Amino acid sequence: MDFASLIGIVSGLALIVSAIILGGSADVFVNVPGLMIVAGGTIAATFLTVSFKDVLKAFRAAYIVFSSDKTNAQKMIQTMLELSRISHRHGLVKLGDVKTSSNVLKRACNLLAEAASEQVIRNTLQNEIDSLIMRHHTVQDIFKKMAAYAPAFGMLGTLIGLIQMLSELDNPETIGPSMAVALLTTFYGSLLSTMVFLPIAGKLRARTLAEVANLEIIREGCIGILTNDHYMHVYEQLASYLPEAERKPVRIGGNKSASGGKAAPAGAEAKGKAK
Incomplete structure (x- = not known):
């Protein structure tokens, strides 16, 4: 569980709801037609913009925002150092026996074991990086689009409410409540954009x-x-991929690194296995 995401959305919604309750009745902030216009319109426009499959992927990816981040650059560096030690002791062919949960790392080890050229390895792994960026950009772009659509449909709902209000000007008692309802759709659109869609896109990035x-x-x-x-x-x-404060000394095969200080344990086993 990513507690930063959980704390962010819970505290944000709690503060907004508290402000509403402290300011008066919370019932006036509930308007079903307004929610239908903003939420329904945003989803409909999103389906119109991108494919159905991509929208479903984006909704599933929203779960990642609240899941724990399993990427760890320090551990990956330690793993690569252990692979380097294995190759020095047993040769590149031994890397083909490495067991790892990372499909990309396994492909890289197989290329090394097959004595692929530097250009082949570099191009293959760069293609993996480019492909990942493109796939993730598609999901992030969907939430950015939804963040743009929600306020627009909120304004559309406000215009609908104003038209309905102006059509009832012969009844002055309904002007105040009708105006409040008209403004609610703008509130819904801004809330969804700034509290849901944009933060999700930012965390995914x-x-x-x-x-x-x-x-x-x-x-x-x-x-x-x-x-x-x-x-x-x-x-x-x-080590340049890590901030200075996170660069820890490492130990491979009992030798301390040149970083100084107490050595940290290696990130992969010496028996031909990488985590």
């Missing part, structure tokens, strides 16, 4: 950047392994 960084670590680490660099040279190349 942050997750994408983290995944891209992991794939780039795999790519550069594999190039270092292929060129038979010392594992400490591989570490120095990959």
